[in-house]
Amino acid sequence: MNNKLSVTSRILVAFASGALVTVFFLPAWRIDLFAPQYPEGLMMNIWINGLTGDVDIINGLNHYIGMKHISVDMFPEFKFLPYVVGFYMLLGIVIAITGSRKFLLLYLILIVIGGALAMYDFYQWGYDYGHNLDPSAAIQVPGLSYQPPLFGHKRLLNFDAYSFPDVGGWIVIAASALAFGVWLAEWYHQRKLNKK
Amino acid sequence: MKHSFLKTFFAFSLLLIGLVWLQGCKPKGTQSAAGGDAAKAYVAPGKYDEFYNFVSGGFSGQMSVYGLPSGRLFRVIPVFSVDPEKGWGYSEETKPMLNTSHGFVPWDDLHHIALSVTGSEHDGRWVFGNANNTPRIARIDLKTFRTAEIIEIPNSAGNHSSPFITENSEYVVAGTRFSVPLGDKLDVPINTYKENFKGTISFIGVDKTSGEMNVAFQILTPGINFDLARAGKGKSAGWFFFSCYNSEKANTLLEVNASQKDKDFIMAVNWKKAEEYAKAGKGVKKAVRYAHNKYDDNTHSATSTIMNEVLVLDPKDCPDMIYFMPCPKSPHGCDTDPTGEYIVGSGKLAAVIPVFSFTKIQEAIAKKNYDGEFDGIPVLKYEAVLHGEVSKPGLGPLHTEFDANGNAYTSFFVSSEIVKWSVKDLKVLDRVPTYYSIGHLSVPGGPTKKPWGKYVIAYNKITKDRYLPTGPELTQSAQLYDISGDKMKLILDFPTIGEPHYAEAIPADMIIKNSRKIFKLEENKHPYVAMGEGKTKVERKGNEVHVYMTAIRSHITPDNIEGVKLGETVYFHVTNLEQDWDVPHGFAVKGISNAELLIMPGETQTLKWTPEKAGVYPMYCTDFCSALHQEMQGYIRISPAGSNVPLLFSTGTNLPAVTTPAATEKPATK
Numbered sequence: 112m113n114n115k116l117s118v119t120s121r122i123l124v125a126f127a128s129g130a131l132v133t134v135f136f137l138p139a140w141r142i143d144l145f146a147p148q149y150p151e152g153l154m155m156n157i158w159i160n161g162l163t164g165d166v167d168i169i170n171g172l173n174h175y176i177g178m179k180h181i182s183v184d185m186f187p188e189f190k191f192l193p194y195v196v197g198f199y200m201l202l203g204i205v206i207a208i209t210g211s212r213k214f215l216l217l218y219l220i221l222i223v224i225g226g227a228l229a230m231y232d233f234y235q236w237g238y239d240y241g242h243n244l245d246p247s248a249a250i251q252v253p254g255l256s257y258q259p260p261l262f263g264h265k266r267l268l269n270f271d272a273y274s275f276p277d278v279g280g281w282i283v284i285a286a287s288a289l290a291f292g293v294w295l296a297e298w299y300h301q302r303k304l305n306k307k
Numbered sequence: 308m309k310h311s312f313l314k315t316f317f318a319f320s321l322l323l324i325g326l327v328w329l330q331g332c333k334p335k336g337t338q339s340a341a342g343g344d345a346a347k348a349y350v351a352p353g354k355y356d357e358f359y360n361f362v363s364g365g366f367s368g369q370m371s372v373y374g375l376p377s378g379r380l381f382r383v384i385p386v387f388s389v390d391p392e393k394g395w396g397y398s399e400e401t402k403p404m405l406n407t408s409h410g411f412v413p414w415d416d417l418h419h420i421a422l423s424v425t426g427s428e429h430d431g432r433w434v435f436g437n438a439n440n441t442p443r444i445a446r447i448d449l450k451t452f453r454t455a456e457i458i459e460i461p462n463s464a465g466n467h468s469s470p471f472i473t474e475n476s477e478y479v480v481a482g483t484r485f486s487v488p489l490g491d492k493l494d495v496p497i498n499t500y501k502e503n504f505k506g507t508i509s510f511i512g513v514d515k516t517s518g519e520m521n522v523a524f525q526i527l528t529p530g531i532n533f534d535l536a537r538a539g540k541g542k543s544a545g546w547f548f549f550s551c552y553n554s555e556k557a558n559t560l561l562e563v564n565a566s567q568k569d570k571d572f573i574m575a576v577n578w579k580k581a582e583e584y585a586k587a588g589k590g591v592k593k594a595v596r597y598a599h600n601k602y603d604d605n606t607h608s609a610t611s612t613i614m615n616e617v618l619v620l621d622p623k624d625c626p627d628m629i630y631f632m633p634c635p636k637s638p639h640g641c642d643t644d645p646t647g648e649y650i651v652g653s654g655k656l657a658a659v660i661p662v663f664s665f666t667k668i669q670e671a672i673a674k675k676n677y678d679g680e681f682d683g684i685p686v687l688k689y690e691a692v693l694h695g696e697v698s699k700p701g702l703g704p705l706h707t708e709f710d711a712n713g714n715a716y717t718s719f720f721v722s723s724e725i726v727k728w729s730v731k732d733l734k735v736l737d738r739v740p741t742y743y744s745i746g747h748l749s750v751p752g753g754p755t756k757k758p759w760g761k762y763v764i765a766y767n768k769i770t771k772d773r774y775l776p777t778g779p780e781l782t783q784s785a786q787l788y789d790i791s792g793d794k795m796k797l798i799l800d801f802p803t804i805g806e807p808h809y810a811e812a813i814p815a816d817m818i819i820k821n822s823r824k825i826f827k828l829e830e831n832k833h834p835y836v837a838m839g840e841g842k843t844k845v846e847r848k849g850n851e852v853h854v855y856m857t858a859i860r861s862h863i864t865p866d867n868i869e870g871v872k873l874g875e876t877v878y879f880h881v882t883n884l885e886q887d888w889d890v891p892h893g894f895a896v897k898g899i900s901n902a903e904l905l906i907m908p909g910e911t912q913t914l915k916w917t918p919e920k921a922g923v924y925p926m927y928c929t930d931f932c933s934a935l936h937q938e939m940q941g942y943i944r945i946s947p948a949g950s951n952v953p954l955l956f957s958t959g960t961n962l963p964a965v966t967t968p969a970a971t972e973k974p975a976t977k
C-alpha cells in the first residue's frame with residue numbers, strides 16, 4: 112500500500128491552504144443590523160485582526176441599553192489569530208510537500224477543533240455583550256438580553272440582526288470542505304485499491 | 308300713460324333677459340380644468356422623484372428644492388436671507404456670508420437659477436442664484452445643498468440679468484437692471500440720467516475645479532436697463548445675448564416713459580472677444596468696493612473679503628465686441644434654442660415673438676448691415692437678423708424654454724397661458740391655460756443643448772381660487788404639464804415658497820450620487836472644535852467666554868456651566884460628534900437674542916450670547932435626535948459682574964449638593 116497522497120490530492124491541499132491567505136485581505140464574518148430608522152442597514156465586519164464597518168454608530172446605539180463599547184483592543188484574539196491562520200497554511204504546505212496521510216488526518220482534526228473553538232469564542236463574546244449590561248443604562252427591559260445571533264437571524268428590540276460568514280469566512284469554509292473532500296477521495300480510492 | 312308703462316315694462320324685460328344671457332356667458336371657471344392626470348404626478352411613498360427642481364424663492368431670498376413629478380418640497384436652501392431655523396446668518400460661522408460693501412444685509416430677492424454646465428449640458432456640480440436687490444451671485448454646492456460662495460457685483464444696481472451661464476461654466480453673467488451713476492460722481496440730480504447714468508454687465512469667472520468665482524471683467528454700456536440673458540450654444544457659444552429695456556433712458560414713470568419706442572434691444576456680446584480684450588489689457592482698472600464671501604466645509608466657517616478693484620472694458624476701446632439688435636417693445640425673455648442658432652426675444656408688450664438667427668447676425672455684422680448706432684454701438688438691421696416672427700402667439704410673452712424635438716414653449720403673462728410652437732417654421736402648435744398669470748416656465752434641461760423634456764412647469768404669479776384661502780396673502784404656485792404627447796396636459800398644481808421666478812430641473816441620478824451624508828470629524832479644522840468629549844472645555848479670554856461643547860445622542864458636554872459673569876459674552880462652539888447619516892443636533896439657550904444652531908454630523912457651529920440678567924439659563928437640543936432627546940439638556944449659570952463664582956463645567960459629575968446653600972459653590976470636577 113502506498114502511504115503517500117496522490118499528486119492531485121497534494122495539489123488540492125496546497126491550493127486549499129493557500130486560499131487561506133485571503134482572510135488577511137477579506138473579512139471573515141459579518142453582522143448586519145436593520146431597523147425602521149436604518150433601512151440601509153448597519154454592518155460590522157469581523158476580520159482575523161480587527162473590525163470595520165459602522166462600529167462607531169453601533170456603539171452609539173448600544174449605549175442606550177448599556178452594552179459595552181466595542182473596540183478592537185478588547186479582543187486578544189485579533190493579536191494571535193493571524194498566527195493561527197499562518198500555522199494552518201504552513202501545515203497544509205507541509206502536507207503537500209510530504210504527502211503524509213497522517214498529517215492530513217491531523218489537519219482535518221485541527222480544522223474541526225479550530226472551527227468549534229472559534230464559534231465557541233464568538234458565542235462567549237456575544238453572551239458577554241448581550242448579558243453584562245451597565246446597570247445604569249437608559250433603556251432597561253427586565254429579563255431581556257441582547258446576545259447577537261451566533262449564526263442566522265435574531266430580533267433584538269427594534270433591530271433585526273443577521274450573523275453570517277463574510278467572503279473570507281466562506282473561503283475558509285470552502286477550503287476546509289476541500290481538505291475533507293481530498294480525504295474522502297483518498298479513502299475511496301484506497302478502498303478500491305484494497306479490494307483489487 | 309299706458310303707453311309709457313308698456314315702454315318701461317318692455318325696457319325692464321329686455322334688461323332682465325340681457326342679465327340672464329350674460330349670466331350664461333360667464334366663464335365656467337377653473338373646475339373645467341381641474342381634471343389633472345394625477346397618476347402621472349404620483350410618486351408612491353418611499354419612492355424617489357425623477358427630477359430635482361431648483362426653484363428661485365423670489366422675495367424670500369432663498370432657493371427651494373422640489374421633486375418632479377410629485378411637486379414635493381425637500382429643502383429650502385438659505386442663500387441671501389437669514390434663516391433662524393438653520394442658524395444661517397445667526398451663527399458666527401455664517402454671518403460673513405451675508406456681508407456686503409453695505410455691511411450685513413439680511414435679505415434679498417433671488418430671481419434666477421443657473422445649473423452648471425459642461426458642453427452646454429448639465430453636469431450637476433453647482434447651482435447659481437442672483438440677488439436682485441443688493442447685487443450679488445451665490446454658488447450653491449450640490450454635494451451639500453448649501454451656499455458655498457457669494458460674490459457682490461460692483462458698479463451694478465439690481466442684479467436682475469443674472470446668473471446665466473456660458474457653455475462650460477466659464478462665466479456667469481450679471482447685467483445691471485438699473486443704470487446708475489458710476490465712478491467718483493455719484494451724487495447727481497436724478498434727472499441728469501441721460502448724461503450721468505451708465506449700465507454694466509459683469510462676467511464672473513468660475514474656477515473649473517473649485518467653482519470659486521471672481522469678477523473677471525465688466526463691460527460698460529449705455530444707460531439702459533438689462534432684463535434677462537442667455538449664452539449661445541454650439542456655434543453661438545462664444546456669444547451672450549442680453550435683453551434691454553428703457554432705451555428711452557427715462558428716470559421716472561417708466562411704465563409710460565420706457566414704453567414709448569416701438570423697439571428696444573437685445574444686446575449681443577461677443578464674450579470670447581471681450582475675454583481677449585481683457586487679457587490684452589484693453590480694460591481699465593477702476594476702484595470699487597465689493598464683498599467676496601466663501602464658506603469652507605473643513606473649517607465650517609465663512610470668510611468675507613472686501614475687494615477694491617474691477618477691470619472695466621469700454622466698447623469705445625474694444626470694437627466688434629457688442630451690438631444691438633432691435634426687438635419689439637421692452638423685451639423680457641431672451642432665450643437661445645438647443646442648437647444655438649435661434650434667439651427668441653419676448654417683448655412684454657409685443658404682438659409677435661421675434662426669432663433671431665445667429666447665422667444672419669454674423670452675416671449682418673460682416674456686411675455692416677447697420678441701422679445706425681445707439682450711443683456709439685452699432686445697431687443691426689432688424690430684418691437682416693430676423694429668422695421670423697411667431698404671429699398671434701398670445702398676450703404678454705415673457706420666457707421661452709425648449710424640448711429636444713424642436714419645439715419652444717413660451718409663457719404669456721397677460722393671456723395666462725403656455726404656447727407651444729415650432730422653432731423652425733414658427734407655427735403655433737398648442738396652447739394651455741395656466742392658473743394664473745404665469746411668469747417663468749421650465750422644461751427639464753430646457754436651457755441646455757440636451758433638453759430632458761417630459762414636462763413643462765409653470766411658475767405663476769397669482770393663485771386666487773386654486774387653493775384654500777389663507778387670508779389676504781395667498782400661496783404662490785407652480786403647475787406641472789405633461790409634454791410627452793402633442794398636446795400639453797396639466798397634471799399637477801403645487802404650492803411654492805416665496806415667489807418663484809426662474810427654475811431649472813435636472814435628472815435626480817446626476818445629483819444623488821454626489822450627495823454628502825456627513826462631515827468627517829477627522830477633517831474638521833474649526834479653530835474651536837472639540838474632537839471628543841475629553842476635549843471639551845470652557846475658556847475665558849478677556850471678557851469672552853468660549854465654550855468648547857460637544858453634542859452626541861443624548862447629551863451635551865458640558866451640560867452644567869457656572870462662573871460666567873454679566874458683561875461677558877459667551878460663545879457656544881458646538882461640535883456634533885455623530886458620524887451617522889441624518890442625525891443633526893440643534894442648540895438653543897433661553898432668552899438668547901439670536902437663533903438656534905442646527906449642527907450636522909461632524910460639524911462645529913457657534914452661537915454668540917451676551918446675557919443681560921443673572922440667573923440660571925436652560926439650554927437644549929432642538930432637533931429630535933433620539934429616544935432620549937428630551938433629556939438632552941443642561942444649564943448655564945450667569946452670575947452678577949464682580950461675583951467670585953469659579954468657572955466650572957462638567958457633565959454627569961456635578962452631583963446634588965448635600966447640605967448648605969454654600970455647597971452650591973462647590974466645584975464640580977471635570
